[in-house]
Amino acid sequence: QVQLVESGGGLVQAGGSLRLSCAASARTFSTLCMGWFRQAPGKEREFVAAISWSAGSTSYASYADSVKGRFTISRDNAKSTVYLQMNSLKPEDTGVYYCAAAQTTAWAVYEEPVRYHYWGQGTQVTVSS
Numbered sequence: 001q002v003q004l005v006e007s008g009g010g011l012v013q014a015g016g017s018l019r020l021s022c023a024a025s026a027r028t029f030s031t032l033c034m035g036w037f038r039q040a041p042g043k044e045r046e047f048v049a050a051i052s053w054s055a056g057s058t059s060y061a062s063y064a065d066s067v068k069g070r071f072t073i074s075r076d077n078a079k080s081t082v083y084l085q086m087n088s089l090k091p092e093d094t095g096v097y098y099c100a101a102a103q104t105t106a107w108a109v110y111e112e113p114v115r116y117h118y119w120g121q122g123t124q125v126t127v128s129s
Contacts, residue, residue, distance in 0.1 A: 002026040002118040004099045009123030012089055016127070020084040022099030022120055029080040030054055033102040033110050036073060036084045038125070040095040047111040048097070049073040049084060053104065062109040066092075089127045096122040 008020040026032060035050035051073045052060040061073050072085040082099065100116035102108070110116065 004120035006120045006123040011126045024080045030077040034082040035100045038095040
C-alpha cells in the first residue's frame with residue numbers, strides 16, 4: 001500500500017510560479033512511476049507530467065504539450081518525494097492537482113490515469129489573470 005500526500009498548492013497570479021510536492025509512504029519509492037494529473041471544474045482529469053523510476057541520477061520524464069517548457073517534474077528518492085515545479089503559470093492551469101503512483105517493472109512513464117494504482121487527495125492551484 002502506498003499513501004500519497006500533496007502540498008504546495010495555492011493562489012498565484014498569471015506568470016508566477018508554484019512548486020508542488022508529493023510525499024509517498026513506500027519502501028520501494030525509487031521503483032515507482034510517479035505522475036501528476038489535474039482536473040479543472042467540469043472537465044475530466046488530464047495528464048500533466050510523469051517520471052520513471054530512477055537508478056542513480058537517471059530517470060525519464062514525459063509532459064503534456066500544454067505544460068512543456070514551463071513545468072518540470074523531479075524526484076528525490078531519499079525523501080520519497082516527487083515535485084512539480086510550475087513556472088509561467090496561466091489561468092488555464094487552474095485546477096486540483098493530483099499525485100499518482102504506478103508500480104512498474106520497467107523504465108515506464110505512464111500518461112494514462114488507469115495505469116496508476118495509488119492517488120493522493122489533491123491540492124488546489126488557482127491562477128488569477
